C-alpha cells in the first residue's frame with residue numbers, strides 16, 4: 001500500500017434534530033460568537049434559526065447575528081463581518097446555511113484575526129495561522145462538503161476574481177449536520193448540489209493523489225448519492241434520503257480535505273465565473289460526459305468500478321467496456337435527476353470559450369487528473385459540451 005496522510009479533526013454531531021445541541025457545542029469553543037446566517041434562511045426557515053439562537057442563548061453563548069451573506073460570498077461582505085467580529089470581541093464564528101454562509105464564516109474567522117484582508121490569505125499567498133477564530137458549521141444543504149473541508153471560496157468583485165483559501169486552520173472545530181434542515185430544499189438545488197457531492201468523491205477517487213483512506217469513503221459516498229439523490233429529487237421530504245445525502249456530503253468534504261477535485265472542477269468553475277447564471281452543479285453536469293470520454297483510459301479499473309455501481313448489468317462486461325460506459329451512465333443519471341445540460345442551454349457559444357479556457361488552464365486541479373489535459377485537450381472538452389449538430 002502506498003503511504004499517505006489523512007487529517008480530519010472536525011467533531012461531527014450528525015443526526016436529525018441535533019441543531020438543538022448548537023449551544024452546548026459552541027460553549028466548548030467560546031462564550032461568544034459571530035452567528036453568520038444566510039438571510040434566505042431567516043425568511044424560509046426562521047423557526048430552525050430560532051432553534052439554534054435559543055440553544056446558544058440557553059448555553060450562555062453571546063451570539064451576534066450577521067446575515068450579510070450573498071450567494072457567491074464577496075470579500076466586501078467578509079470584511080464587514082470581520083469588523084463586527086472585532087468590534088464585538090467575539091471569540092468564535094458559527095456559520096449556518098449553505099456553502100456561502102459557512103465559507104463566509106470561515107473567511108471572517110481569518111480576517112478578524114489577521115492583518116490585511118481575507119484576500120491576502122488565498123491558497124497561493126500567506127497561510128492563515130492558528131490565531132484563526134474557532135469555526136462551527138451548521139449546514140443546511142448537502143453539496144459543498146465545506147463542513148469537513150479546509151476550503152473557503154469567495155469573490156473579489158473589484159478584481160472580478162473568484163478564488164479560495166485552503167488551509168488546515170479552516171477546518172471546522174465542530175460541524176452539526178442535521179438532515180431535517182435540508183427537507184425543504186427545492187428540487188433544482190437538490191439535484192445540482194447532490195451531483196456536486198458525486199463529483200467531489202469521484203474526482204478524489206480517481207485523483208492520482210488518492211489514497212486507500214479516501215477510496216473507501218469515496219465509494220461509500222458514491223453509493224449513497226446513487227441510491228438517494230433520485231429519491232430526494234422526486235420527494236424532497238424523504239428524511240432517509242436526506243440523511244444519506246447529508247452523510248455522503250460530509251464524507252465528500254473529507255475527500256476534498258485530503259485529496260481534492262480534478263479536471264471537471266477546473267473546467268466547470270470558469271463557466272460559472274463567466275456566466276454566473278450557471279450554477280456550480282450545472283457547470284459540472286455540462287462537462288462530465290466529455291471529461292469521462294477523455295479520462296477513462298487513464299483509470300480503467302476505477303472508472304469500471306463506478307460504472308458498475310451505476311449499472312450492475314456491466315458486471316459481465318470487460319473492464320474497458322465498463323470504464324468507457326461511465327460516460328453514458330452519467331448522462332443517463334443526469335437525465336434522471338433533471339440536470340442534463342449542454343453549454344447551448346445557457347446561451348453560451350463557441351466564441352465564448354477562449355476566455356473560459358484561459359481561466360481553466362490556471363486551475364491546479366487538472367494536474368491530479370489521471371490524464372493531464374493540454375490546452376487543446378481542454379478546448380475539445382468544451383467543444384464536445386455543446387449539443388451535437
Ligand SMILES: [Fe+2]
Pocket residue numbers: 144196199200265280
Ligand atoms: Fe464542487
